[in-house]
Amino acid sequence: MKKTSFFSAFFLLSLTAWAQLSVTNLRTENQTSPVGLDVEKPRFSWALTSDKREVKQTAYEIQVKEGKNSVWNSSKILAETSVHVLYAGKSLQSGKRYSWQVRVWDNQGNQSAWSAPANWQMGLLNPAQEFSAQWISSGLKADTAYGIVPQFRKQFSTTKKIESATAFITAKGVYEAYINGKRVGDAYLTPGWTAYNKRLLYQTFDVTKHLQSGKNAVGVRVGNGWYRGELGWEKKTQTYGTETALLFQLVIHYADGSSEKIGSDGSWKVALGPILMSEIYDGEIYDARLEKTGWASADFNEAGWSAAVVKDFTKTTVFAANHEPIRKHETFKPIRVLTTPKGEQVLDFGQNLVGWVNMTVSGKAGDKIVLSHVEVLDKFGNLYFDNLRNAKAQDTYIIMGQGRESFEPHFTFHGFRFVRVEGISGPLNPADFTAIALYSDMKPTGTFTSSNPLVNQLQKNIQWGQKGNFLDVPTDCPQRDERLGWTGDAEVFSRTAAYNFNVNNFFAKWLKDVAAEQYDNGAIPFVIPDILKGTFFGRPVGAAGWSDAGIIIPWNMYVVYGDKRIVETQYPSMKAYLGYMRNEAKNDLWNTGFQFADWLSYRVDDSKGMVGQKSAITDNYMVAQCFYAYSIGLMIKSAKLLGKTDDVNDYENLLQRVKTAFQQEYMTASGRLISETQTAYILALQFDMLPENRRQQAVDRLEANIKSYNYHLTTGFLGTPFLTPVLTRFGKTDVAYKLLLQDTYPSWLFPVKMGATTIWERWDSQKPDSTFQDPGMTSFNHYAYGAVGDWLYRDVAGLDTDEQEAGYKKTIIKPHPGGGLSSAEATFESMYGKVASGWKREGDQLLLTIEIPANTTAAVYVPATSADVVTESGAALASVKGVQVSGTEGAYVVLKVGSGKYRFSAPVGK
Template identity: 55%
Template sequence: MMSGFICIISISTFAQKLSVTDLKVEHLKNPMAIETDSPRFSWKISSSVKNTLQSAYEIRVGRDKAAMNAGKDLVWKAAVSSDQSVLIKYEGAALQSKKRYFWQIRVKDNHGNTSAWSEPAFFHMGISPTDWTATWIKVAGKDTTARSPLFRKEFVVNKKLKSAIAYVTAKGLYEARINGQRVSDTYFAPGWTSYKDHLQYQVYDVTTILKSGSNVFGVSLGNGWYKGRIGFGNQHNFYGDTRGLLLQLVMEYTDGTMETIQTDKSWKYAYGPIMASDIYDGEIYDARMEISGWDNIGYQEDNKWNAVGTMEKGSEKLVAMSGPPVKKHELFKALKVFKTPAGETVVDFGQNLVGWVMLKAKGTAGTKITLSHAEVLTKEGNFYTTNLRSAKAQDIYILKENTEQVFEPHFTFQGFRYVKVEGYPGELTTEDLTAVALYSAMETTGKFATSNSLLNQLQHNIQWGQKGNFLDVPTDCPQRDERLGWTGDAQAFANTAAYNMDVAGFFTKWLKDVKADQQPNGSIPHVIPNVLGVNDGASAGWADVATIIPWDMYVAYGDRQLLETQFESMRKWVDYISSVAKNNLWNSGFHFGDWLFYRPNDDNDGRAAVTDKYLIAQTFYAHSTQLLINAAKVLGKQEDVAKYSALLANIKSAFVKEYMTATGRLVSGTQTAYVLALQFDMLPEELRAACANRLVANIRDYGTHLTTGFLGTPYLCHVLTRFGHNDVAYDLLMQESYPSWLYPVKMGATTIWERWDGIKPDGSFQTPDMNSYNHYAYGAIGDWMYRTIAGINSVPEQPGYKAIVIAPKPGGKITNAAAALETPYGPVKSAWTLENGLLKLEVTIPANTNAKVILPDTTKEIGSGTYHFESKTE
C-alpha cells in the first residue's frame, strides 16, 4: 500500500506564447493526394500555462499562400467556439481536382490568450476519375520476360513554370525518374492493395526537377506483388499477367496556361539491367546491360527503342494513396566479415532488419556476386536459410567494366541479419556493405525504457518487429515465401503498434483492403490483401480483425469516420458468424485456434495447453459483437445497439451453458481459455475472481510460465492485472526461461520470434517449415508494458487521448520506468522511480486534454502541464 500522498505543482511565473504546431490533413503532413470532398484538419497546441484548453479556433483555407497569409482570397474561413482540434471537417466551397490549397489555424485558450496564426500548411487534391486522360501503356506483345522494362518520354518545357505535378501508378511496381534523378524517396509504389478492387496512385511535385527546354521522364517497372510470385503453391500472375504504366504530368505556367504530358503511344521502351526481380526470390542485376543516360536529356539512341503497346483500363478503381509510403530509414554498417566453419564468407549487421544491402564492388566485367540473406546462424556458426523455405532471397550483381560500382535492389526486399557473399572480387571489408532498413514512413510516437536491460531489449525487439513487418501491409513475416497480411497477427498487435508509431494512416489504408476483400457473405479472409482461396477465411481471432482494428484505431486516434467507413464491414462479419451459428453457438468451420501455443512434454503427466477451438470462437463472437455495439453507440445507431445487445446476451448465455460448469470451471482448463473468457466478460460476475484464481494456479503449475499462443498472449497480463494479480503478470514478464518473452532476448534475439522456442536451449532450431525470427504477434505484450508499467492509458469515451489515465503499477523489481507517447494532442509522459520506499512520478499532459492520475488510495484530476507526485510505499 502507498500512503502519505504529495502532489507538487510548480507554476511558471510567465507564460510562453500560445502557439499551434504539427498541422495535419487526414493524419498526414502536407499530403499530396487528398481524395475526400471534406478533408479533416488536425493541429496541436503548445503552451506552458497549466490547465490549458482550446476555447475557440479560427481556420482559413486559400489557393494562394501569400494571399491566404494576408487573409485574402479565401475559399473557406471559420471561427468556431470549440475545444475540438483533431479531425475537423472542411466545410467550404467545393475543392477542385488536382489543385493545391494552403491553410492556417489560430486558437484561443481558456485563459484568454490568442495564438498567432500558425505557419501555413498545404494539401493537394488528388485527381478525379474523370480527369484521367492518360492511356495505360505496356511492352508490345506479351509480357513474358522476367526483365524489367524501361519506359521513356522526352518533352519540352517552353514557358516559365509555376508548378508541375505528376500522377503515377502501375500494375506491378514502378520507379519514376526525371532528368536522371528519382522523383521521390519512396519505394515499392504504388503499394500493395486489393488490386482487383482498387489501385493506388501517387502524386509528386516535380516542379524543381524540370528544366526550361528539353526534359525526360523515365520509368522502370517490376513484377512486385501484382505479377510476381505471391502466396503459396508457386503462384504467379495472381492479379494480372501484364505490367503497365499510367502517368499524367500536369504543368501550370505562370501565364495561367496548362499543359499535360501523359502516357500514350508516343512513349518508347527497352529492357534494362534488371534481369529478374521478385519479392521472394530477389533481384538479378547485370550492370553490363545498363543504358547510360536513358532517363536524361542528350540520350541519342531512343530511335532504336520499341514503340509501346497500350492496355484497356481495368475494372479496378484508381484511388489516392492514403497511407504512408515505404522509405529508407536506418543504415547499418557491417559489424564484421568472417568465415564460417563451412568456409563461407558471411557479414553480420548486428540487427535483424528488413530492406536490402548496398554493395560496393570493382572487378572484371562479367564477375557475378551473389548476396544471400539469413536471420540466424546455426549453433556451429554456419549460414542458415532452411527456414526461408522456397524463397531464394538472393540478390545477384554482374559487374560491368573495371570501375567501382554501387549496387542495391529496386523491386524486392529481404529480412536478414546475416549476408553470405559469393564471388566478390578481392578482399571484402566492412566498408563495402551497408544494410538499409525500409518500412512504411510512420512517425515514431512511443518511447519506453526501464531499469531492466532485458525489458529494454524486449521493447527494442518489439519495435523492430513492427518496422520489419509494416512494409505497406502488416505482414506476418518479411523473409520467407509468405510475407502476407495475416489478419490474426495484425489484430493481436494493433494496440502495441499504435503506441510505438503513428499507424493511423497505415491501418486506414489497410482496412480499405479488409473491406474490399471481405466475401459477399461477410467472411473475412485469413490474409489481406487476399491471395489465397475464396474459402480461406472466417477463422476466429483472425477474421475478427474486421471489428477489432477499427475500434482500436478509433480509441487511439479519435477517428469517428473510420468507424463510419468500416461499420458495414463490421456488421457483415458479425452477421456472418450468426448465419453459421447454431443456437447462438459458433461451433463449426475451420479455425487456427490458439496458434503456436506452448506444447509441453505430455509424457510426464498427460497435460497439454490445447484450448478448444470452438470455445475460442465463441469468445471472439462475443467480442466482435461487443465492438459492433460500441461502434453503433458512437455512430448513434440505436436500433443496432438494441439488436446486437440482445444477441450478445444470448452468445454469453450459450457460452456458459456449453463450456462452463456450475462452479466456473471451463471445459478447457488452459490459460488461454480462462484469459479469453475473463477478457471478454463471458462469465457470470460472481465467478470471475475464482476463474482468475484458476488461471493463476495454472501459471504457477507450469513453473510461472505462459502457455498461450497468438490469441491468448495479447490479453494474458491484462487479465491478471485487472483481477488483482499484477504480481503474477510481472512474474510472467520477467521470466527468463522458455517459454517466456525474455527467453528469446536471452538467446540474442533482436526482433520478436514466431515461436517461443525458435532457437531451443541447446542451440538447435524449431521446425524449419514455420520458424520466422521476425514475427511481431508475441510483441503484443508492449501494450501492457505501456499501460501498466508506464501507466499511459487511453479512455474510449474520449478517444484519441482527449482524456488520459496515468496509472502506473510498479512491480517486477523494476526501480524506474519512463514512457512517452506523442498523441493527437501532443506528448504524454510518465516516468517513475522507486527510492527508499518512495514512489516519485513525473507526468506531462498535453494542452487541450485532461487526465486522471491514479495511484493506490489516490486519484487526482489534472489538466495540461508537467507535474510531480510522490507516494510512500509500505
C-alpha cells in the same frame, strides 16, 4: 522617453502573452503537408503549446487559401475541438494546392497568433475521367514473371516559364520513375500492395524542380512486384494479371496561366534494361553491362527502342494513396565479418531488419557478386536457409568493369541479419556494405524504457518486428515465401502498433482492402489482400481472432486517434462480418466450421516440453465463442458512437444470449471451464463471459495453472495479448511480472536471452539447444507475440486513454510498479501532443512524473492509500493548482489534472 517605455513594456507583455499560447504540429488528414489527397472534405488537426497548467482551447478560427484566394474562413468557432476538424469551405479542385492557418483562444484569456501556414495538394478526385493518359505495357517477350524489368521513356519539350508541375503515377506492378535523370520522390515499391482488381492506388509528386526549359525526358521502370510476381508458398504467379503496365500523367502549369499534360500513350518508347529479374521472394539480378547510360535523360538516343503497347485497362479502380509510402530509414554497417565453418564469408549487421544491402565493389566485366540473406546462423555457425522455404532471398550483381561500382536492388526486399557474399576474392571490406531498412514511413510515436535491460531489449525487438512487417501491408513475416497480410497477426498487435508508431493512415488504407475483399456472405479472408483466394472448405469462411480484425482494428484506431471516420467508413463491413458470425452460430453458439483458435500455443513436443507438463490446447469453439462476444461488444460501442440505436439494442440482446450460451456449453456448475488452459481462463475473464460470482475462482484457477508451469506462459496468438492485462485487472500484477521476467522457454525473454533482435513466430523458433523448430513455419521476425507491448505501455508505465474521450482527450495514468523494477517510463505523441508517464523508486518514495498536453485532461492514479501522503513537487495536494482529489480506488489515490507537467511523490506502500 516615457511614451517609448510604455509601448516597449506593452510590447513585451504582448510577446509574453503570445509565448504562453501557440499552435503547432498542423496536420491535414493526419499528415504533414500531404501531396495527392482525394478527400473532398479533409480534416485538420493541430496541437496547442503553453507554459501554463490547465490550458484548454475555448475557440478556434481556420483560414484556407488557394494561392491568394480564400476558399474558407471558419470564423471564430466556440469549441475545444482541435483534432479532426472537418473542412467546410468551397469545393476543392483536383491537383490544386491549398494552405491553411489556425489561431486559437484558451480558457485563461489568451489568444494565439496565427499559426505558420500548412500546405496540402489535392490529387485527382475523379481519376477515371481525369487520367487522360493511357495504360501502356512493354510488349517485350522477355517481360514475364521471373523475366526482365522494362524501361519506358518519353521525351518532350517546354518553352514557357514553368510555375508548377505534378506527376500522377501508378502501375500494374511496382515502378520507379525519373525525370531528366533525377529520381521522382523517395518512396519505394510504389504503388504498394492493395486488392489490385478492386483498388489500385496512384501516387502524386511535385516535380516542379525536376523540369528544365527546353528538352525534358521521363523514364520509368516497372517490375513485377506483388502484381504479377510469385506470391504464397505454392509459387503462384500472375495473381492479378499476365502483364505489367504503366499509367503516367504529368501536368505542367505555366506562368502565363496555360497548362499541358504529358501522358503515357503509344508514343512512349520501351527497351530492355539491366534488371534481368526482380522478384519479392527471390531477389534481383542486375547486369551492369546492360545499363543504358542516361536512359532517362533528354539527350539520350532512343534509336532501337520499340513503341510501347497501349492497353485498354480500366481506370475505374484507380484511387489516390492517402497513406505513408515505404521509405528508407535506418542504415547499418556490419558489426563483424566472419568466416563460417563451411568457409563462407558473411556480414553480420547486428540487427534482424527488412530491406536490402547497398554495396560498392570493383572487378572485371562479367564478374558476379552474389548476396544471400538469412536471419540466423545455426548452432555450428553456418547460415540457416531452411526457414526461407522456397524464397531464394538472393541479389546478384554482374559487374560492368569500369572501376568502383555501387549497387542496391530496386523491386525486392529481404528479412535478414546475416549476408553471405560470394564472388569477391580476399577479405571483405565492411565499409563497402550498408544494410538499409525499408518500411512504411509511419511517424514514431511511443517510447518505453525500464530499469531492466532485458525488458528494454524486448521493447526494441517489438518495434523492429513492427518495422520489418509494416511494408504497406501488415505482414506476418518478411523473409520466407509468404509475407502476407494475415488478419490475425494484425488484429492482436494493432493496439501495440499504435503505441509505437502512428498507424492511423496505415490501417485505414489496409482496412479498405479488408472491406473490398470481404465475401458476399460477410466472411473476411484470412489474408488481406486475399491472394490465397481459397474457400478451403467449399465455401468462403471466416475465423475467430483473424477475420474479426475487420471489427477490432477500426475500434482500436478510434480509441487511440479519436478517428470516428474510420469506424464510419468500415461500419458496413463490420456489420456484415458480425452477420456472418450470427449465421454461422446455432442457438447463439458458434461451434461449427474451421478455426485457427489459439494458434501456436504451447505443446509438449515443442522443445521436448517442460517436465511433467501437458499441452495447453484450448477448445477451438470455446475460443470462437469468446471472440464472438468480443466482436459484439465492440459493435455495441461502434453503433453507439455512430448513433445507430436500433443496432445497439439488437447487439446488446445478442451479447447476453452469446454469453449465456458460453456458460451453458463451456462452464460447469462450479465455474470450471472445459479447457483447463491459461488461454481459456484469460479469454473468459477478458470478455466477461463468466457470471460475476464465478470470476474470482477463475482467476484462482488461472494463477494455479501458471504456477503449475513454474510461471511460464503457455498461450498462443489469441491468448497472449490478454494474459498480463487480465492478471493486472484482477489484482495479480505480481504474477504478470513473473511471466514477463521469466527467461526460460516458453517466455518473452527466452528469445532475448538467445540473442533475438526481433520477435519470433514461435516461443522456441530456436530451441534451448540452439536447434530450430519446424523450418516449414519458423520465422524470426513475426510480431504477434509482441502484443505484450500494449501492457508495457498501458499497465507497467500506466499510460492509457479513456475510451469515452478517445484519442487522449482524456488520458488515464495508472502505473503498476512491481517485478523488482526500480523505474519505468512511457511517452506517446498523441494527436494533442506529448503524453508521458514515468515512475521511479527513490528510497522509501515512489516518484510519478507525468506530462499532459494542452487542451486535454487526465485521471491520475497515484499508488498510495491516502491523499494526505501524496505531494506534488514537494507541496501538499490541497495547495497545488490544477490538481483535484477525486477519492481512492483500491491501492490508488485518484486525481484529476489539467494539462501540464507534474511530479507526484508518495511513500512506498503507504
